[in-house]
Structure formats: structure tokens, C-alpha cells
Amino acid sequence: MSATPAGAGLGGAGLGGxxxxxxxxxxxxxxREALREVSFDAAAGELxxxxxxxxxxxxxxxxILAGIQRPTAGSVSRAxxxxxxxxxxxxxxxxxxxxxxxxxFARLEHVSDPQDxxxxxxxxxxxxxxxxxxxxxxxxGNRQRVNVAIGLLSRPPVLALDEPSTAxxxxxxxxxxxxxxxxxxDGTSVVFSTHDVNEVQRYAARALVLADGRLLFDGSxxxxxxxxxxxxxxxxxxxxxxxRARGHR
Amino acid sequence: MISLLRKDLLILRRSRLTVAxxxxxxxAIALLIGLALSRGPTRPRVAIVNExxxxxxxxxxxxxxxxxxxxxxxxxxxxxxxTASRSQAVAKVQSGDVLAxxxxxxxxxxxxxxxxxxxxxxxxxxxxxxxxxxxxxxxxSALAQANLGFSEQIQKAAAQAIGLLLKGGNLGVLGAPPxxxxxxxxxxxxxxxxxxxxxGPDRASLERTLVFATFAAQNLxxxxxxxxxxxxxxxxxxxxxxxxRTPLNTFAVVVAVSVSLMFVCVLLAAGGVALERxxxxxxxxxxxxxxxxxxxxxxALLAAACSFLLAFAMLAGIGAFVSLDxxxxxxxxxxxxxxxxxxxxxxxxxxxxxxxxxxxxxxxxLLSLPLAFLALVPSGSVTGxxxxxxxxxxxxxxxxxxxxALDAAVNQASPGLPVSLAHLLGLTVLFGALARLGLRRLD
Numbered sequence: 001m002s003a004t005p006a007g008a009g010l011g012g013a014g015l016g017g018x019x020x021x022x023x024x025x026x027x028x029x030x031x032r033e034a035l036r037e038v039s040f041d042a043a044a045g046e047l048x049x050x051x052x053x054x055x056x057x058x059x060x061x062x063x064i065l066a067g068i069q070r071p072t073a074g075s076v077s078r079a080x081x082x083x084x085x086x087x088x089x090x091x092x093x094x095x096x097x098x099x100x101x102x103x104x105f106a107r108l109e110h111v112s113d114p115q116d117x118x119x120x121x122x123x124x125x126x127x128x129x130x131x132x133x134x135x136x137x138x139x140x141g142n143r144q145r146v147n148v149a150i151g152l153l154s155r156p157p158v159l160a161l162d163e164p165s166t167a168x169x170x171x172x173x174x175x176x177x178x179x180x181x182x183x184x185x186d187g188t189s190v191v192f193s194t195h196d197v198n199e200v201q202r203y204a205a206r207a208l209v210l211a212d213g214r215l216l217f218d219g220s221x222x223x224x225x226x227x228x229x230x231x232x233x234x235x236x237x238x239x240x241x242x243x244r245a246r247g248h249r
Numbered sequence: 250m251i252s253l254l255r256k257d258l259l260i261l262r263r264s265r266l267t268v269a270x271x272x273x274x275x276x277a278i279a280l281l282i283g284l285a286l287s288r289g290p291t292r293p294r295v296a297i298v299n300e301x302x303x304x305x306x307x308x309x310x311x312x313x314x315x316x317x318x319x320x321x322x323x324x325x326x327x328x329x330x331x332t333a334s335r336s337q338a339v340a341k342v343q344s345g346d347v348l349a350x351x352x353x354x355x356x357x358x359x360x361x362x363x364x365x366x367x368x369x370x371x372x373x374x375x376x377x378x379x380x381x382x383x384x385x386x387x388x389x390s391a392l393a394q395a396n397l398g399f400s401e402q403i404q405k406a407a408a409q410a411i412g413l414l415l416k417g418g419n420l421g422v423l424g425a426p427p428x429x430x431x432x433x434x435x436x437x438x439x440x441x442x443x444x445x446x447x448x449g450p451d452r453a454s455l456e457r458t459l460v461f462a463t464f465a466a467q468n469l470x471x472x473x474x475x476x477x478x479x480x481x482x483x484x485x486x487x488x489x490x491x492x493x494r495t496p497l498n499t500f501a502v503v504v505a506v507s508v509s510l511m512f513v514c515v516l517l518a519a520g521g522v523a524l525e526r527x528x529x530x531x532x533x534x535x536x537x538x539x540x541x542x543x544x545x546x547x548x549a550l551l552a553a554a555c556s557f558l559l560a561f562a563m564l565a566g567i568g569a570f571v572s573l574d575x576x577x578x579x580x581x582x583x584x585x586x587x588x589x590x591x592x593x594x595x596x597x598x599x600x601x602x603x604x605x606x607x608x609x610x611x612x613x614x615l616l617s618l619p620l621a622f623l624a625l626v627p628s629g630s631v632t633g634x635x636x637x638x639x640x641x642x643x644x645x646x647x648x649x650x651x652x653x654a655l656d657a658a659v660n661q662a663s664p665g666l667p668v669s670l671a672h673l674l675g676l677t678v679l680f681g682a683l684a685r686l687g688l689r690r691l692d
Binding site: 063066067068080081085087089090091092093094095096100104105107108109150 | 534539
């Protein structure tokens with residue numbers, strides 16, 4: 001089956017040159033196919049949402065982009081070091097301070113000037129005042145900001161975020177998205193997975209709809225609504241109808 | 250790897266309670282095990298009621314052996330608590346003041362002197378089945394030692410009586426004539442008389458008497474030897490076929506240090522790897538920032554270095570109180586280093602399997618404690634099949650090999666140090682490979 005959906009709307013090329021190209025990705029766990037011939041492109045500064053029900057293959061796709069897993073087949077145009085990785089759970093050392101966490105990963109990433117990178121990320125995330133605070137004392141929102149900052153230490157052209165707003169309250173979520181949109185505005189291509197279809201509608205330039213490892217749709221949220229035929233522009237209704245129409249719950 | 254090492258040291262420095270527990274707990278356990286091994290059981294505290302009349306004796310061949318000698322023998326074998334009466338002894342046993350009471354009855358002297366009735370002692374004790382078993386065991390041993398000592402006194406008295414019968418003189422027994430001729434003196438006297446006697450029936454009778462006297466003197470001489478043989482029929486000479494004679498206290502030092510080395514190293518290594526998973530950092534690290542082998546090596550080496558320093562400090566510290574051969578320090582270091590590495594490899598393999606630090610610590614603890622005890626089970630204390638199974642388990646884990654290596658390094662015990670070090674090296678590779686397998690899973 002072709003990975004290019006029938007209803008493909010805007011592609012990465014539509015927003016400028018493709019900065020990330022994924023071709024025919026497949027992933028098998030024994031008999032189970034987690035991903036089946038998934039292909040898409042992302043342009044610089046583009047916010048791409050990967051959405052789908054549980055077990056659709058969202059985390060598998062992002063972990064392949066980040067180099068955590070090797071695909072059974074297919075290719076990713078960017079090396080793992082060129083993709084900033086922000087896992088769903090903040091991957092931080094709670095006994096270290098914010099600055100120490102950033103400095104550690106800057107050194108592990110072989111960033112040319114770790115101290116400068118730390119200062120830059122503290123500034124960018126608005127955490128300069130809390131640099132000396134142990135991560136264990138931070139709120140969930142601030143931890144997620146440090147988590148994102150670590151993914152950005154090496155100034156990657158692509159940032160992959162796995163459900164970044166999970167477990168955040170609305171205020172924290174709003175601040176996080178403001179930050180991520182700022183990154184995209186500065187030219188970083190952001191690929192994020194989410195369960196919250198409202199986030200797709202509000203923040204994403206493109207949506208990739210996955211179910212059972214297949215890419216069912218690649219296009220703008222508006223194009224998705226048009227294709228799914230949701231009543232009154234309700235994205236969630238449209239999403240559920242779209243999946244049901246294709247035999248998914 | 251250096252950055253990760255610095256990070257782990259920083260985390261350790263900030264986890265003071267954990268580090269303190271990690272050091273204090275194994276050292277305390279190790280010292281307790283060491284003390285338990287090096288100190289033999291104390292003498293049982295026993296109430297002794299001596300109902301015999303002061304000065305009562307057992308008569309042996311006209312010689313008198315004071316019965317108090319038996320009580321003295323018993324006093325030497327136990328922590329004796331002289332008690333005036335049986336009822337007081339019962340009260341002391343019931344209150345737990347003493348483990349048991351021994352009543353030496355008033356008629357013991359008469360019974361010992363009698364040819365028909367055996368002398369009896371009364372032993373009183375209570376407590377649960379385990380205490381009863383322990384008390385019976387230690388008291389039986391003490392009574393056996395006292396019996397042996399007392400029988401030696403009786404044997405000596407009997408031997409003296411036989412000696413006097415052979416040599417003659419004044420027997421010192423009431424009613425015995427003074428200056429008696431000894432049995433061994435009769436044959437030469439008779440020979441003189443026979444030589445002066447003309448042939449005839451009197452001379453023939455004297456010659457028959459001479460034959461008897463000679464035979465009796467020879468056999469009575471032999472009976473002295475027989476008596477000493479009966480008092481202790483089998484003498485034991487022990488020969489050590491395997492290993493050097495290791496003093497119990499220096500072996501206890503080796504056990505204590507090995508236990509500390511194992512606990513600190515295994516817990517630290519297991520916790521270090523599990524912490525990466527618990528903090529969700531494992532996937533981030535292993536996406537190209539560090540290799541799996543590098544991560545495992547860093548955790549194992551850090552744990553090995555910390556435990557090595559602690560164990561060496563412990564060995565050196567104990568060395569101030571126990572006589573150790575300091576010229577063998579390079580061998581100690583080799584044994585400690587390889588032991589620490591193999592424990593580190595075991596620790597990281599446990600950490601690679603666990604999802605969180607608490608689970609890793611529990612698993613490490615549950616595995617380490619039985620390993621230490623299994624390695625100390627002596628052969629012959631359990632059935633052959635069970636001992637083989639215990640030996641097999643001990644062989645595939647590093648504790649026994651470390652114990653043997655350190656015992657060889659400190660006490661020159663067998664098997665030699667090279668064999669144990671090679672064993673530890675093999676176990677390090679084995680557990681390192683298992684850890685690498687366990688780290689395939691990232692979540």
C-alpha cells in the first residue's frame with residue numbers, strides 16, 4: 001500500500017525546501033507491524049502533528065526519527081544527531097539542577113561551547129532564575145521546558161516531541177506551545193505526537209493521521225476537516241468519524 | 250563516559266543518606282558475620298548443685314579419689330553457678346538465669362565405689378525445642394569432658410594401686426601389713442629359695458608358684474597400660490589435606506570484607522543502571538550519546554572503585570587489630586579489584602533487568618544475602634546432593650570466588666590466587682554479557 005494518502009494536502013515542499021524526508025518506514029515487532037510504509041516530508045519551521053489512537057505507531061515513528069529504534073525497512077534523511085529528541089516523560093536527573101542537567105547533555109552531545117549552550121537554553125526557556133534549582137523541586141511544566149531545552153541543545157534542524165503536553169495543566173500547556181511555536185518561527189521543523197486533537201487544530205500546520213501503523217492522512221487540519229466532514233468544524237468529531245469510516249475505533 | 254561519571258558522583262554526593270546506608274549497613278552486617286565466625290560459642294551457664302558430703306571419696310584399689318574432683322572437672326567445662334539446693338536450681342532454670350542445672354547426688358561416691366550400681370547425675374533444663382537442642386548438645390559435651398577427666402583421675406589411682414602391688418612396701422590402706430613384698434619382687438626371691446631346695450615335691454611346688462608369680466607380675470604390669478588405653482582408647486591426630494591453616498579470626502576478616510565489597514558494589518551498580526531507566530534518561534543517552542557497553546562499563550567501574558576503596562579501608566583498618574601479612578598487600582589489591590569488577594558486572598546485570606532503583610536494590614539484596622550464606626556452608630554439614638547444588642550456585646556467582654581470592658591473598662589459602670582471579674574474570678565477562686542483553690530494552 002502506498003504511504004501517500006489520497007487526501008494529502010500541503011506537503012513540506014509547500015512551505016519551502018524539505019528539511020526532513022521519511023521514506024517507506026516499516027517496523028515489525030515479531031508478527032506485529034507497528035509501522036507500514038510510512039512516508040512524509042517536513043519543511044523548515046513547519047509544525048507537524050502525528051495523531052492517532054493508542055497503538056497507532058506514533059511513538060514508534062518518533063523514536064525512529066530520534067534514532068532510538070532502527071526501522072525494519074525504510075529511511076530517514078536526517079541522522080539521529082540532527083534530530084532533537086523530547087521524550088514523553090521528562091528525561092532529567094532529579095538530583096541535578098536545571099543548569100547541571102543542561103550542561104551534562106551539552107557535553108554528551110559534544111556541543112562546541114557547553115556553557116554558552118546552557119546559557120542560551122536557560123534564556124530561551126525562561127528558566128534562568130531557576131538554573132540552580134534541583135529538577136526535583138520544579139513543577140511539571142518547568143520540567144517539560146527543561147526536557148525540551150535538552151532536545152534543543154545542539155541546535156537541531158528537526159525537533160521530535162512525543163506527547164509534550166501530557167500531564168500539564170492548561171496554563172502550562174499554553175506556555176509550552178507558545179515556546180514551541182517560537183522555535184518553529186525561528187526555523188526549527190517540529191514533529192510532535194499528541195492524543196489531543198484540539199492541539200492539532202490549534203498549533204499544527206500539518207497533521208499525519210496514523211492508525212494500526214498506516215499513514216491514513218497527510219495534510220493541513222483544514223484539509224482534514226474537509227475530508228472527514230466533521231459537523232460544525234469540530235475536529236474531534238471529524239477525527240472519530242474519519243477513523244470509523246476506515247474501520248478503526 | 251567521563252561526563253556521566255561526574256554526574257553519577259554528583260548524584261552520590263547529594264544522596265548522603267543512601268550513601269551512608271550503603272556503607273554502614275554492609276559494614277555492620279559484615280562485622281556481625283565476622284564476629285559470629287571468629288568467636289566460638291561461650292561456655293553454657295549452668296547451675297551446679299553438689300549434694301555430696303564434703304570430703305566424700307571414691308575408693309579405688311585402696312586409693313581414695315575425692316568426689317569434688319568431678320565437680321571441679323564440670324566447673325571447668327561450663328560457666329558454673331554453685332547453687333545450694335535442687336529447688337533453687339529449678340528456680341534459676343525457670344527464670345532463665347541459667348541454661349540448665351546439674352545435680353550431683355549425695356550417693357554418687359557410694360555408687361561409684363559399688364560394683365553393682367551405676368552413678369547418675371540429674372540434669373534440668375527447659376526452653377523451646379531449639380534451646381533444648383543447644384543446651385543438650387553443649388551440656389552433653391561438657392559432661393563428657395568432665396567424665397573423661399574424672400575417669401583419668403580414677404585410672405591414675407588404680408594405676409598407683411597396681412604399681413604398689415608390683416613394687417611392694419607400705420600400701421597405706423587400713424589393715425594392710427607394713428613393708429609388703431611386691432609381686433615383681435617374688436620371682437627373684439623364689440628363684441633363690443628354689444636354688445637352695447633339693448629336688449622333691451616341695452621344690453616342684455615352689456617352681457609352680459614361681460611360674461604363677463612371674464605370669465601375674467607380667468600381666469599386672471600390662472594392666473597399667475591397658476587402663477590408660479581404656480581411659481582414652483582412640484587418640485586423634487589431624488592432618489590438613491586441602492589449603493593452608495587459616496586462623497579463624499583472619500578468615501572472619503576475609504568474610505567481612507568480601508560481604509561489604511559485594512553489598513556496596515552490587516547495590517551501587519544495580520542502582521546506577523536502574524536510575525537511568527527510572528529517570529527516563531536511558532533512551533536519551535543510548536540514542537548515540539553513549540554506547541550501551543560504555544554505559545554499563547561506567548556504572549560497573551564506578552561501583553567497583555567505590556566498593557574497592559571501602560573494602561581496602563576496611564581490610565587495612567581491621568589489620569590494625571588482627572595480625573595480617575602486610576607484605577601481601579599487592580595480592581590483596583588484585584583480589585579486591587577483580588572481586589569488585591565481577592560484583593560490578595553482576596550489579597549492572599541486575600540493574601539492566603529492573604525498571605526502577607527500588608526494584609533493583611531489592612533484587613540485589615535478595616540475591617546477595619543468600620549467596621553469602623551459601624558460600625559459607627561447609628562440606629559435610631548438608632547432604633552430598635544439596636552441597637553439590639550449593640557449590641554449583643556459588644560457582645556461577647562472584648561471592649565465593651571473591652572469598653577464595655581474598656583468602657588466598659590474605660591467608661595463602663587454596664585454591665591459589667591465580668585460579669580464583671581467572672574465575673572472577675570469567676564471571677565478569679559472563680555478567681557483563683548478561684547486562685548487555687538486559688539493556689536491549691529501553692523503556
